[in-house]
Amino acid sequence: MNNRLRKITIVGGGTAGWMTALILDMVMSRTSAPKDRPRICLIESPNIATVGVGEATVPRMPRTLREAGIAERDFFRETNASFKLGVKFCNWNTDAKGNRIDYVNPFAHGQLLYGLDAAEYFLRFGNGDRDFTA
Numbered sequence: 253m254n255n256r257l258r259k260i261t262i263v264g265g266g267t268a269g270w271m272t273a274l275i276l277d278m279v280m281s282r283t284s285a286p287k288d289r290p291r292i293c294l295i296e297s298p299n300i301a302t303v304g305v306g307e308a309t310v311p312r313m314p315r316t317l318r319e320a321g322i323a324e325r326d327f328f329r330e331t332n333a334s335f336k337l338g339v340k341f342c343n344w345n346t347d348a349k350g351n352r353i354d355y356v357n358p359f360a361h362g363q364l365l366y367g368l369d370a371a372e373y374f375l376r377f378g379n380g381d382r383d384f385t386a
């Protein structure tokens with residue numbers, strides 16, 4: 253009797269499900285002929301939506317896309333993606349007058365300027381006495 257794996261079923265068509273399908277397909281297409289590969293079947297629920305939040309990818313993503321033969325340009329267009337540089341927390345706190353204020357948590361800091369973090373300096377003191385355009 254042939255015990256070959258014939259079918260892989262992935263339940264859930266969110267990030268985890270589709271990435272799993274993509275990577276399984278990539279790996280199997282490298283290691284076996286089409287007739288020997290298990291069929292991948294992905295089940296999506298028509299009633300339960302994905303979590304649907306803005307998801308930042310990890311630094312390896314461009315390499316994964318290249319390995320899958322997907323052009324980054326096409327990926328951006330088809331998924332309506334953008335570059336995510338930080339997270340904005342709306343109404344996170346109040347200022348001295350009690351007004352609600354937002355807070356942006358950046359993913360990466362810029363380079364130091366004359367030993368100072370320009371963004372933090374600017375948020376705290378405005379331009380102050382430093383001319384960063386000089």
Ligand SMILES: Cc1cc2nc3c(=O)[nH]c(=O)nc-3n(C[C@H](O)[C@H](O)[C@H](O)COP(=O)(O)OP(=O)(O)OC[C@H]3O[C@@H](n4cnc5c(N)ncnc54)[C@H](O)[C@@H]3O)c2cc1C
Pocket residue numbers: 263264265266267268269295296297298299300301302303304305306307308309
């Ligand atoms: C506010 C917020 C911000 C986040 N930011 C990031 C981020 O920046 N980067 C990051 O990597 N992650 C982020 N995450 C986490 C990320 O969104 C989740 O880890 C990821 O979406 C989980 O993927 P998933 O496929 O498990 O779930 P989902 O993408 O939600 O997909 C679940 C799928 O399962 C299906 N399903 C559910 N029940 C059934 C059923 N009974 N039968 C069949 N199908 C079913 C649904 O229809 C859906 O298609 C964030 C999460 C939140 C809440």
